[in-house]
Amino acid sequence: xxxxxxxxLESVRAAPLLQRALKPxxxxxxxxxxxxxxxxxxxxxxxxxxxxxIIRYCGDWALRxxxxxxxxxxxxxxxxxxxxxxxxxxxxxxxxxxxxLHILAYVGLDQFFNxxxxxxxxxKRVYITVGMAAFLTLVPLAATSTNGMVKRxxxxxxxxxxxxxxxxxxxxxIHFLMMLKTxxxxxxxxxxxxxxxxxxRAVKKWP
Ligand code: HEM
Numbered sequence: 758x759x760x761x762x763x764x765x766l767e768s769v770r771a772a773p774l775l776q777r778a779l780k781p782x783x784x785x786x787x788x789x790x791x792x793x794x795x796x797x798x799x800x801x802x803x804x805x806x807x808x809x810x811i812i813r814y815c816g817d818w819a820l821r822x823x824x825x826x827x828x829x830x831x832x833x834x835x836x837x838x839x840x841x842x843x844x845x846x847x848x849x850x851x852x853x854x855x856x857x858l859h860i861l862a863y864v865g866l867d868q869f870f871n872x873x874x875x876x877x878x879x880x881k882r883v884y885i886t887v888g889m890a891a892f893l894t895l896v897p898l899a900a901t902s903t904n905g906m907v908k909r910x911x912x913x914x915x916x917x918x919x920x921x922x923x924x925x926x927x928x929x930x931i932h933f934l935m936m937l938k939t940x941x942x943x944x945x946x947x948x949x950x951x952x953x954x955x956x957x958r959a960v961k962k963w964p
Contacts, residue, residue: 776840783844787851790818791858808866815859820933822852823926824950831957846902849922853899856892884935891928894921926951 794814797803803810826848833842868875879885898919900906907915930951933944 811862815855819852819855819859820929820947822855826852827954831954834961853895884932887928888932891925894925
């Protein structure tokens with residue numbers, strides 16, 4: 758059955774609408790975990806150890822957003838849905854936002870901005886060192902996420918630099934694994950997802 762001219766016109770109008778709605782919808786959804794945390798904090802629903810809860814919750818979401826951002830290109834390559842590429846940078850910045858909250862909670866709520874103690878922790882506890890390495894890898898990526906920086910660096914150099922996001926994700930998962938004494942299922946799942954995402958990119962053409 759062929760589409761009538763009216764139906765064709767409607768589908769042409771609907772496509773840009775979907776594309777225009779994508780960014781605000783993803784933005785609101787990505788704010789969800791932070792809003793949920795604030796709600797939980799105000800309703801005393803974040804357990805008996807709220808500081809640990811906040812650090813872990815933000816760490817979890819940082820890693821999830823890193824993986825979600827990394828899933829955009831494979832999704833585009835597999836489905837051919839080009840518009841999804843528009844939210845990749847936003848998702849990466851949300852990963853950085855949750856990492857910053859994670860670190861801020863650790864530095865401010867857990868360590869009370871006691872810089873010598875924080876430094877001692879970074880040096881002594883290897884999982885914190887690895888977390889710090891992951892964070893420092895993400896900083897230049899967040900700093901060069903604007904259109905102006907893409908222009909200044911040139912698309913090729915920019916893309917090459919932004920491949921370090923994989924290293925940050927690997928370090929984030931190792932950081933998670935190292936802090937655990939038992940129950941490695943969750944980081945193993947994140948690791949498997951990252952391996953699949955890397956595999957898809959290796960098999961499909963690099964954009
Ligand atoms: C890309 C960077 C990072 C990512 C993706 C990340 C992610 C995570 C994840 C997933 C957890 C475990 C959460 C859970 O138990 O469910 C965690 C724990 C933790 N992270 Fe990070 N992290 C990063 C960087 C850092 C940095 C730079 C620091 C400190 C300077 C840090 C401090 C901690 C601490 C202290 C815990 C354990 C909290 C506890 O024992 O209760 N993280 N992180």
